[in-house]
Amino acid sequence: MPAVIEVRNLHKRYDDKIAVDDVSLTVQEGEIFGILGPNGAGKTTTVECIEGLRAPDRGEITVLGLDPLRERAELTRRLGVQLQAGQLPGRLQVAEALQLYSSFYPRPADWRALMDELGLAGKAKTGFAQLSGGQKQRLSIALALVGNPRVAILDELTTGLDPQARRDTWELIEQVRSRGVTIVLVTHFMEEAERLCDRLALIDAGRVVLVDTPAGLTERAQIGQRIQFRPSRPLDEALLSALPDVSGVTRRGELVVVSGNADALTAVTAVLARNQIVAERLRVEQASLEDAFVELTGSRFAAESQEKGDR
Numbered sequence: 642m643p644a645v646i647e648v649r650n651l652h653k654r655y656d657d658k659i660a661v662d663d664v665s666l667t668v669q670e671g672e673i674f675g676i677l678g679p680n681g682a683g684k685t686t687t688v689e690c691i692e693g694l695r696a697p698d699r700g701e702i703t704v705l706g707l708d709p710l711r712e713r714a715e716l717t718r719r720l721g722v723q724l725q726a727g728q729l730p731g732r733l734q735v736a737e738a739l740q741l742y743s744s745f746y747p748r749p750a751d752w753r754a755l756m757d758e759l760g761l762a763g764k765a766k767t768g769f770a771q772l773s774g775g776q777k778q779r780l781s782i783a784l785a786l787v788g789n790p791r792v793a794i795l796d797e798l799t800t801g802l803d804p805q806a807r808r809d810t811w812e813l814i815e816q817v818r819s820r821g822v823t824i825v826l827v828t829h830f831m832e833e834a835e836r837l838c839d840r841l842a843l844i845d846a847g848r849v850v851l852v853d854t855p856a857g858l859t860e861r862a863q864i865g866q867r868i869q870f871r872p873s874r875p876l877d878e879a880l881l882s883a884l885p886d887v888s889g890v891t892r893r894g895e896l897v898v899v900s901g902n903a904d905a906l907t908a909v910t911a912v913l914a915r916n917q918i919v920a921e922r923l924r925v926e927q928a929s930l931e932d933a934f935v936e937l938t939g940s941r942f943a944a945e946s947q948e949k950g951d952r
């Protein structure tokens with residue numbers, strides 16, 4: 642697959658604050674590429690450099706073969722960028738906004754069809770200020786797509802949406818991808834990253850910590866399963882932590898929590914049976930991307946993501 646975005650050794654500082662510190666990444670045609678990281682990690686600065694909105698201090702960027710700074714006008718015609726919430730005049734109606742934006746592009750999409758697809762047809766004559774949060778978000782996605790872009794950059798796609806609106810938006814993004822649009826998705830929200838992204842770059846403190854598929858990241862953290870139970874009799878945890886399939890054993894109140902690979906459950910139940918211990922309230926969970934991030938970056942980010950996801 643050809644690369645549509647190449648970032649090489651990107652550096653950007655604001656006064657004495659290093660925002661982006663030697664970031665390199667490649668986005669392939671047709672993929673949903675996630676940029677994930679905690680607050681202040683440098684995600685927005687990175688995508689603003691990709692969009693040609695900020696000048697890097699050092700490094701090279703190519704988007705669809707263009708230099709975002711020198712060939713910005715050409716790039717703007719081919720790139721879809723999601724507006725941040727609240728950037729439209731309150732009285733501008735949905736249909737007017739779509740028609741206006743489509744007039745900026747040489748080969749726009751059919752804005753009426755797009756309005757329909759995004760479930761906004763019933764709101765065609767509603768002013769921006771009167772839309773719900775979810776509708777505003779859908780309009781901002783429609784505006785990012787109205788130019789028929791080959792690449793769309795969506796920053797904080799579902800921040801502030803309720804769970805249902807968030808799921809609807811995810812479905813929509815999957816439809817957009819199935820049309821062959823390459824998508825860069827900036828997010829704090831791990832469930833979103835796990836559900837949508839083909840590959841993810843984890844950025845922390847201006848640096849790319851790693852790039853992998855969501856499943857690959859989970860695998861790297863080497864936590865395939867989490868097994869939780871209450872032992873019917875006192876249990877020597879060393880019996881479990883000595884097992885080759887087990888990577889960690891912790892206590893949560895009266896519960897024992899065991900992390901391990903895909904064979905850990907069989908190994909743990911065998912040890913318990915040999916010691917005549919019954920595993921009460923047994924629960925087995927597959928490790929999620931969130932577990933992997935806790936393992937790879939420490940708990941700070943997971944707590945932050947959880948907080949945002951709960952809103």
Ligand SMILES: Nc1ncnc2c1ncn2[C@@H]1O[C@H](COP(=O)(O)OP(=O)(O)OP(=O)(O)O)[C@@H](O)[C@H]1O
Nearest residue numbers: 655658659660678679680681682683684685686687
């Ligand atoms: N215009 C600016 N002037 C000075 N410092 C800035 C500016 N924009 C961003 N920063 C700082 O640069 C760092 C990276 O910010 P950036 O917005 O790129 O991070 P982010 O990962 O997108 O964060 P968030 O998820 O909170 O939006 C942060 O420490 C931020 O405070």
